């Protein structure tokens with residue numbers, strides 16, 4: 001089954017009922033309330049946590065309409081049905097989305113962070129999509145695939161990246177602007193507070209990066225992020241119905257100041273320069289920009 005290894009390991013544990021669900025913790029005499037933290041109605045066994053909870057119904061209906069939620073109380077038998085029908089794509093989607101839902105559950109259980117089922121699903125499916133593209137390529141093709149690509153003619157490229165520091169409720173964000181000769185024209189590290197989701201910080205850094213570039217009288221710009229969900233939403237004609245609809249709207253308005261503004265997805269490995277500013281972003285006061293004197297660690301990449 002072509003899914004990332006971490007999802008394979010999760011699948012194995014889910015099928016063997018080896019996830020630390022509340023039901024399993026109770027069976028090991030851990031003194032906790034065994035009720036599902038989301039619906040507060042049923043005991044949190046693996047099947048309820050991953051599929052059966054009433055707050056997941058809409059998600060499963062959207063991604064796998066043929067999944068018969070009520071028919072089984074066992075994750076293994078649900079997966080087996082896809083195997084017997086040779087629906088391999090559905091099997092990958094089933095396990096990937098279940099992994100995303102378990103991630104969402106753990107974020108709440110361990111960090112008290114609420115991730116919506118929609119965001120958890122989109123994040124998991126974008127991982128699967130990336131993995132499938134790479135899975136079909138040989139080693140050389142994979143290396144090429146993960147290289148930073150120069151922008152098209154007459155364009156400058158703005159790579160952005162955000163990373164969360166959950167404990168401090170802070171996020172570091174980076175933006176780096178380069179031309180076709182790979183010369184860095186601008187690098188910025190930004191610290192944002194009260195940020196809890198990856199989607200939020202990615203949007204903020206795109207917004208702030210475009211604000212900086214708008215002041216540089218750039219005509220054609222290509223914005224690259226490794227957050228597929230955000231890029232797909234920005235390329236849609238209609239407004240995103242996400243929690244952050246207002247920021248999407250502001251980014252669209254800002255992008256209209258340029259002659260042309262493209263939003264493209266890039267794989268994390270090709271976004272390393274922006275990624276390397278991560279630690280730096282968390283240490284700066286609010287925003288630090290480098291215009292002429294680019295830090296050494298960036299110029300070596």
Ligand SMILES: [Zn+2]
Nearest residue numbers: 036039053054
């Ligand atoms: Zn529930």
